[in-house]
Amino acid sequence: MMTKQKHDQSETSRGMKKQIKYAYYPGCSLTGTAVEFDASTRALLARLGADLVDIPDWTCCGASAGQAVSELLAFALPARNLALAERDLAGRDVLAPCSACYLNLLAAREEARADRALSARVEEVLLAEGLTWENFTEVRHLLDVLAFDVGPDAIAGQISHSLEGFSLAPYYGCQTLRPYAQFDDPERPVSMEAILTATGAHIHTWDKGARCCGASLATTHRAAALPRIQEVLDAATGADAIVTVCPMCQMNLESFQKQAGIREPMTILYLPQLLGLAMGLSRHELMLDKNLALTRGFMDKFTAGPPPPPVPEEEGVAIGEAD
Amino acid sequence: MTRTAILVTQEPHSALEPVREMISACMQCGTCSASCPNAEAMDMSPRRMWRLTLLGQQEQVFASTAFWLCSNCYSCSLRCPRGLPLTRAMNALKRIAAQGGDKALARKGAFYRTFMDNVRRHGRVQETELMQRWFLAMKSPALAMQFAPLGLKLMAKGKVHLTAPHAPEVTSLEPLFHKAAEMEGQP
16 A cells, blocks of 8 residues: 555656656667567557657666666766756656566666765766766556556556456566565565456466566576576466566566476466457467467467357246247 | 584684675574475585684585575575575675686686676677577587577567667667776675
8 A cells, every 4th residue: 555655646746647658768688588578568559549759869778787786877878868858758657578678767767866976976977978867757667557557457448358367476576576665565475466467367366476487597597597487487377378467477487387396387467468369459460470479378378269148048948948 | 415513613704704694683483495496405404504704614505506506586585584685695696706716616607797798899698699609608518408499489489580780779878887886896
């Protein structure tokens, strides 16, 4: 509740409600290995009437490497993009679908607001490119926008292909939630549930939604990451799909299922892909052919449509005869 | 996990000093260790590593695998009852270790260094080139082979290419990298 209140206050202070115009920050993954996250995000938000403009000339946020190499660049790289958004797209919140980008942008904003000395150092670095940074832009994750700016009612109003009969496991990962709890409970997140049930699906009950997938350890220390991946996939047993909001989570959960000892392949979809399916967007628009773990069983069930409502046998016969 | 007694010889002028400052209020409650999803893979618990850091035990800390196995999940930072920036401190250890001049430690930080070099040159990460350069930096064909199955899958999906596509035209980050290095006193 605290997080929701915070939103309401910031909306009041901005003098507008349900701002639906964003400065879009795709981030590097969404131009490469997560290109389907980018395509489905744009297609879904267009359907929902949101107005996205890419931050012109955006560059890498530093990902998790920034902090491990240069403390100053770890803040200056994301701050550069915030400064560009302020200069060229003032009045729009910055929207990042990738959790790592989101956290880096948010961290630059939060830490610079809390620490004037740090802020001055970052500003000095940006001046080397002639950029000024006043740090007034808000940073929003795609999930935050879908859950609170768009909201479950608007999503329910667009559903043309009900997902009734589907069980979905919402997977939030880490960096959408921690360490700055902006729009959800970082220990027991729930923000995805209302927008998933708006499709007619029900929520797979589990406690791994905020548990780490191993992140970049899958690259640097594979053996240490596999148990993390296995733990999440195992806990999703019984669900039709795991729904993700982060390219790293998606990649780890879809790419290493065999290595993690999973026997039954599990469908892993990005949240905008899942919502897009339920809104009748095409497989092409959602780039479903790019997914590494989309099972035939899942698509067959989707194509078959929701189960027919149960009709009491006697009544049905009686009506039929009357006709 | 080692359980030998920690030597209590303070070394205040160690390279760990900036990290020690970040965590100086640590009261050794162990919430970090209990919250860490990767603790089981570490050779010592985060709590023990922070204790050694407070004592300036540079050799033992840098010899440990613990901080390299931090996956930036921020669970410890969120739960630390002292509100310490533990994940940032983990990253600071990666940074200081890799820059201390020790070749073995520099190798452990090679992925991050290669990543940032890629960003410096292209503005946006070129994933194919990043991986190729990392394999070269590690001088490990076995590592490259470990990634071959995933690489082939991604190639079949048209997500990566053998040769990197032309980098998009974005403003060079060279001035920012140069300025930051100057301010941080690095070559």
